[in-house]
Amino acid sequence: MGWGSDFSARVASRDLTIGVIGLGYVGLPTALGFHDAGFRVRAVDVNEQVVARLEAGENPGDDPQHDDLIPAAQSDDWRVSTSYRDMIPDCDVVLVTVPTPVNTDLTPDLSFVRAAGASVFGSLTKGARTVVVLESTVYPGVTRELWGGLLAELELEEEVDVELAYCPERFVPGDPEHGVRQVPRVVGATNEDVGEGLAELYDTLTSGGVTYVGSIEVAEAAKVVENVQRDLNIALVNELARIFPSIGIDVEDVLSAAATKWNFHRYHPGIGVGGHCIPVDPYYLIQRAAETGTPAELISAARAVNRSMPGNVASDIRSILAANGVVQHDARILLLGWSYKPGIADARETPAEPLAQALRTSGMSVEVWDPYVDPAELPVDLVSPLASPFESAGFDMAVVVTAHDEVCDLDWAALAEVARHPLLYDGRRVLDVDAVAQAGWKLYLLGSPF
Numbered sequence: 001m002g003w004g005s006d007f008s009a010r011v012a013s014r015d016l017t018i019g020v021i022g023l024g025y026v027g028l029p030t031a032l033g034f035h036d037a038g039f040r041v042r043a044v045d046v047n048e049q050v051v052a053r054l055e056a057g058e059n060p061g062d063d064p065q066h067d068d069l070i071p072a073a074q075s076d077d078w079r080v081s082t083s084y085r086d087m088i089p090d091c092d093v094v095l096v097t098v099p100t101p102v103n104t105d106l107t108p109d110l111s112f113v114r115a116a117g118a119s120v121f122g123s124l125t126k127g128a129r130t131v132v133v134l135e136s137t138v139y140p141g142v143t144r145e146l147w148g149g150l151l152a153e154l155e156l157e158e159e160v161d162v163e164l165a166y167c168p169e170r171f172v173p174g175d176p177e178h179g180v181r182q183v184p185r186v187v188g189a190t191n192e193d194v195g196e197g198l199a200e201l202y203d204t205l206t207s208g209g210v211t212y213v214g215s216i217e218v219a220e221a222a223k224v225v226e227n228v229q230r231d232l233n234i235a236l237v238n239e240l241a242r243i244f245p246s247i248g249i250d251v252e253d254v255l256s257a258a259a260t261k262w263n264f265h266r267y268h269p270g271i272g273v274g275g276h277c278i279p280v281d282p283y284y285l286i287q288r289a290a291e292t293g294t295p296a297e298l299i300s301a302a303r304a305v306n307r308s309m310p311g312n313v314a315s316d317i318r319s320i321l322a323a324n325g326v327v328q329h330d331a332r333i334l335l336l337g338w339s340y341k342p343g344i345a346d347a348r349e350t351p352a353e354p355l356a357q358a359l360r361t362s363g364m365s366v367e368v369w370d371p372y373v374d375p376a377e378l379p380v381d382l383v384s385p386l387a388s389p390f391e392s393a394g395f396d397m398a399v400v401v402t403a404h405d406e407v408c409d410l411d412w413a414a415l416a417e418v419a420r421h422p423l424l425y426d427g428r429r430v431l432d433v434d435a436v437a438q439a440g441w442k443l444y445l446l447g448s449p450f
Contacts, residue, residue, distance in 0.1 A: 002092050002129040003163045007197040010092070011204065014038035019091035021116050023050050023080070025276070025346060026135060026169045027097035028061050029180040030205075032069045035078055036181075037204045042087040043080045054080045063344055065176060088123035093131040093201065096120065097169065099276070100136045102283045110146060113138065117147045121154050126161050131194060133165045133187075137281050139288035140221040144190075158190065165189035165198055166216045168223030184208035188219025227281040228299055233267045234278070235302035238309050241269035241447035251447035252429055269447050271401055271427040272309040272351025274340025279306065279349045310351045313427055313446065314358035317397060320444055326396050326421055329363035334386075334395040336410070337402025338370040338378060345372040352401045356383050367392045371406040390418055397423040403430040412439035 010016050016039055020031040023045040031043045045051055053060040057072040071078040081087050088094060098112040113136055124130045134143045143166050148158075156162055166188045172178040185202050187210060189195035195212040202210040213219050237255065244251045251269060259266045273279045282299050289296040321331050340350040347353075356366045360382060367384045369392070375385030386392055389410065398415065400407060408430050416422040416439055424431075424441040436443050444450055 001125065003131050003194055003197070004129070008200055011197070011200050014204075016040070016092045016201070017042060017090050019044065019087055019094035019120075021045075021084075021094060021096045021120060022098040022112075023047075023054065023060070024097070024099065025061060025063065026171075027095075028066060029063070029171070030095060030097060030135070030169070032066060033180045033205050035071065036069070039204075040077050040090075041079070042090050043078075044082065044084055044087050045080070046082055048082055051080050051082050063346075065179070084119040084123040088120055088130075089125050091124075091130060093133065093198075094120055094124075095133050095135055095167075097135045100138055100280070100284070101276075102280055106283050108139065108284050108287050110138070110142065112136070113142065114146060114150070117150050121147075121150055121156055121162065124156075124162065126156065129159070129161065129163055131163045131165060131198065133167050133198065135167055135169045137168060137223050137227075137277065137284065138220055139224060139284040140217040141288065143216050143220060163189070163191060163194045164216065165194060166219045167198065167202060168219060170223075170226070181206055182208050185210045186213045186219050186222055187211070188213055188216040190216060221285075224281050224285045227277045228285055228302075231273065231278050231282050231306060232298065232302045233265065234270075234273055235305040237267045237269045239305050242312060245447060245449045248449050250445070250449065252445075268429060270309070270351075270429075271313050271355060271446070273306045274348065274350040274352075275346065276348050279303075307354075310355035311358050313355055313399075313425070314362065316444070316446070316450075317359065317364075317399065317425060318362060320423060320425065320450065321397065323450070324421060324423060324442070326423075331364045331397070332392070332395040332420070333359050333364050333366050334389060334392045334398045335366060335368045335383070335401050336370075336389060336398055336407045337400065337404055338368050338373045339402050339404075342403045342405065343372070345370075345374070345377075347373055347377070353379070353382070355399075355401065367395065370402065371404055389415055393418045394420045396421045397425060399425045400427050400431065403428040412436050412441060416440035 018034045018039045018041050020027050020043045023043055031041050035041045050060040057070050059066045059070055096116045098116045101109045103109045167185055170183045171180045187195050187198045199210040199212045241251045244254055258264045282303050286296045286299055321328055338352045339345055339347045359366050367386055368378055369386040369389040378385040422441045425444045427446045
């Protein structure tokens with residue numbers, strides 16, 4: 001059981017039992033991936049409904065790619081449970097894939113990592129050298145400091161009872177080309193042999209390659225920096241999308257011109273940044289920097305820019321309504337899309353919610369249609385869910401929030417017929433401008449002069 005000199009041989013023969021803690025958007029595809037790679041899997045989630053659906057062979061998540069991958073029944077190769085004590089003692093390697101959100105004051109919330117660690121360490125077999133890997137995004141030092149403290153409380157020893165490691169998830173939900181079986185991974189571990197062995201294990205999961213990078217802290221920092229960099233780049237183009245229209249220039253024209261240079265990296269402005277990673281991870285590095293007394297001014301500024309975008313779009317909408325003689329307090333706004341990215345139902349940190357809040361604060365009513373999000377999951381105290389956009393007869397403006405194919409390919413002529421005012425705001429710059437105009441809409445574009 002656990003780590004031993006025969007670990008590599010057991011990887012090659014698929015004679016390992018892999019535990020996965022947390023069966024959300026990271027844990028479920030990870031568990032399915034290792035099962036598909038030929039390993040025994042023991043999966044744990046504290047949500048009884050998630051476990052019940054998996055036991056019934058159903059997909060409990062938002063990503064339709066998993067619909068046909070769920071094993072139809074429990075077996076020695078695939079078991080799911082809400083009980084740590086039933087599962088952890090069987091495992092050679094345990095992967096912890098629980099959420100790492102931020103609190104209301106934007107500080108890191110490590111309660112899920114702490115709780116999962118306590119449950120795993122409290123359930124493992126002493127002396128087994130079970131390998132426990134954190135995959136959740138944290139700031140450098142969390143794995144060793146937080147979990148090291150739990151081991152001390154439980155009188156467990158590293159290299160005797162447990163081996164700690166870190167391997168951050170990187171895949172993109174809803175993107176079949178950058179899924180858990182394709183993306184490159186990095187592994188950090190105190191014990192170099194363990195790190196190299198885990199690289200061999202993860203190499204059976206992904207075709208993208210796996211690199212042992214040394215310490216746990218290096219791997220933790222790498223994950224945070226990956227998303228901080230994206231947040232900075234997005235913040236730049238979002239800020240440009242506010243500057244250039246004010247001087248009569250379309251930001252997309254500028255970006256297209258700049259992209260003719262070979263080393264320019266093209267990003268696109270939008271209503272805001274959503275999802276579990278980009279709008280959350282920078283706060284973990286900001287927190288760590290604050291603890292060391294080091295300023296994180298650029299990272300903090302980028303977060304402020306991206307958080308301001310829903311409010312900026314609400315300001316655009318107010319200006320457009322006023323220019324077209326629409327009384328703001330009587331206005332009805334139809335949001336097309338609610339999830340944070342196209343093709344999935346995941347609405348975590350979606351910019352649609354603060355946009356809706358800003359519109360409601362201005363006295364407008366807000367209706368929402370999203371072809372993926374269950375209307376029952378929408379905040380009915382904030383918006384009116386629709387089963388179809390054509391139910392919204394008499395709206396004053398439609399806003400493209402999420403670039404779902406179903407949104408982009410709408411029958412725009414038919415939708416214009418049910419509008420009180422055929423005003424359309426493309427917050428993702430994805431529509432065919434000429435086709436939409438021919439369908440009867442007065443179109444406004446984020447980042448373009450009005």
